[in-house]
Amino acid sequence: QKMEAIATLAGGIAHDFNNILAPIMGYAEILLMRAGSDEELKSGLKKIFDSAMRAKEIVAQILTFSRSREGEARPVSVTSIVKEVIKLLSSSIPKTISIETDIREDIPPVVADPVHIHQILMNLCTNAFHAMEDQGGTLFIGLDVVEKKGVKYVKLTVSDTGQGIPSEHLHRIFEPYFTTKKLGKGTGLGLAIVHGIVEVYNGHLRVDSKVGQGTTFEVLLPARDGLGQPEGLEHDHPSSESITRFSGSILVVDDEDAVRRVLKGLVQELGLDVETASNAKEALQLLVEQKKTYDLIITDQTMPGMTGIELVKSLRQSGIETPVIICTGYNSKMDKRMGRELRIVDFLLKPVDVATLHRTLKKVFKR
Template sequence: MRRVEAGERALRESEERYALAMEGANEGHWDWDLVTDRLFMSPKMKVLAGLSSDTAIPTRSAWRAHVVIHPDDVPRFEAAVTDHLEGRTPQYECEYRVRQPDGAWHWLLARGRCLRDATGKPYRFVGSTIDVSAQKQAELDKERLEAQLRQSQKMEAMGTLAGGIAHDFNNILGAIVGYGELAQQRSAPNTPLRRYLDNVMHAAGRAKALVERILGFSRSGLAERVPVNVQSIVEETLELLRASMPAGIRLESRLEAGNAAVTGDPTHLHQVAMNLSTNALQAMERGGGVLGVTLERLEVREPGSHSRGTLSPGPHVRLIVSDTGTGIRPAVLERMFDPFFTTKGVGSGTGLGLSLVHGIVTDLGGAIDVTTKPGEGTRFEVWLPVAGEAAKPTVVADRELPRGSHQRVMIVDDEPALVELCEEILADVGYEPVGFRSSTQALQRFRADPA
């Protein structure tokens, strides 16, 4: 009798040690009798599966009836069990998602093996399960950061290339625009020559706008940064949009950022708001809809990753531009921030709008979120860090440029056409320009004759 009691006590102690070990490992374990379908599940295993620890689960069939496995994971889950029971895998291992009481999906990693009789037929299946949701999220975060790094490197390389080409082209274009303006001033109005020159200047204006976009994308054209009242920029953008908004599209705006300021270039912030709004209007040009524009001031409590970029804690402004248009296809969503990528027809777009937005927002330390559903619309969220406050700018009336009185002005540029153009313009307003194509020559001449 004493031996029996001692054996039972030893068994209980062994079971308690095993239960404590499993609890310490934060694992759930299960034991499935394949002959009777009876199933033992530890309390931890029930909790991992989204059940209460005291839920009665007598059989494996009852477990499958109670537990909700993600539909995308069911085929893989069932195949892993079948493959092991039929001897195609030496042990069972499977990752799958189960729904928790709060509706969230948790990733579980299950490992186990079956016991077989002398004929090789399985009669018992035992194993353990752990929650790997944190590891899965870490993997997703790592993949997203790696994708952002690759995108950043690609954008930087393309920006360097495009910026170099645009800089040289800008010098050539400067001469075309400058001499074109001089020719316009000296041509009689309402003549064929004036009409030709006007058309030339119109085309040159389009070329200039394209070059400015390329330089903005490559970040080589960034101006000096100043505190900018973001709300005034968005208000100005909406005023321009209202004047040309297609029929059938309604604008709904809510601007509540007050005097929140972002340190940047007003022109670039205007480009962000205008490009996003223009894209939204074009997504609704056939069927009409609602253009939503919201600007608000928010406090970011914790660091976080977004579709494009990451944010640090602190005050931010969030610009939301939404439409009820066609939405964005997944294939386009992956590439829409790539420079020169466009879904528009030839002559209808440059493919620089969103890449320019991405470059400006990234350079300002912000982030972009994009959510879209094909056929329902798209929502862009732009987050920018707040740098204090700034009052709305006052309108300054244009003043006539002062004329010179034969003061000597030195001009230095390695582009001969630009040197000659500047000489023409300055001479025309009363100065005596002296042009040089070499900085060394200009310095020698200045030292020899400072006056």
């Protein structure tokens, strides 16, 4: 019951935080698309956008912990994400801590959300850094392929030469909010998040630690045969040259004024005419009573009075077959079968960036 209460609280905080992030990300992207050749302006805007994306990834950690987000699983190159994280760590950790790596070149992909792989690695490396912060030491990151009971796994190893974990604490390190760190050095959520992610993907997590010698974590994730097109973790920066413009009309429905305004701005930047409604009742008045027509409806899921799904059901019962995209700041794991039955184009996790929005709109509009 305690875990369920914490998960509910975490999910609620994530929902509110996503709504705060939406205008920060959205207006940064709108300005990026209008920046033209001003490189100094674009550089500053990209920093705002990248910071917002990192905040979005932190929210994804909270949602992973609350189990309201299991991620968008697809073939992922663990190697590329590890190299990105190593590059980030090399410029951010003290020179008293050296980084050693042993990365096998022919690592197969795993089927996972790339953000989750990034979270696993960053949380384990952050723990290692804190363990060596005072006296320095060596952070080791390894990637290998192993076989266990006939199943091939990608093995990620993160080890440190820090102070180690006392044996009486080892059995508690994956508990939420359990930490032996000094105040301000951690939330006690990092390893709980890692444990949750590994479980989601049917992996294995092992820890070995000796006081005064250091700690080693091993993460095993099922390997995917066949490379396909594995993805890393990249932040797309929009520009007026790289974005396709569409032609048509959209109704945006969201009870959060700031979210509604920025989504309207983003859609307008993509060339579309936009009308807005602050709740499902207003949307029904426009669509059913006033018989207005649109090429697409983008609606929030969690709204007072009537949810996005309920709005779509009401529209379908009224004979309105307009395509719908549902956005949510809390739970992206909607019922896919219901989505097909209601002819929902896609479910998007807020805050929605231009690259994601653009890819989704391509499913509805022609160039």
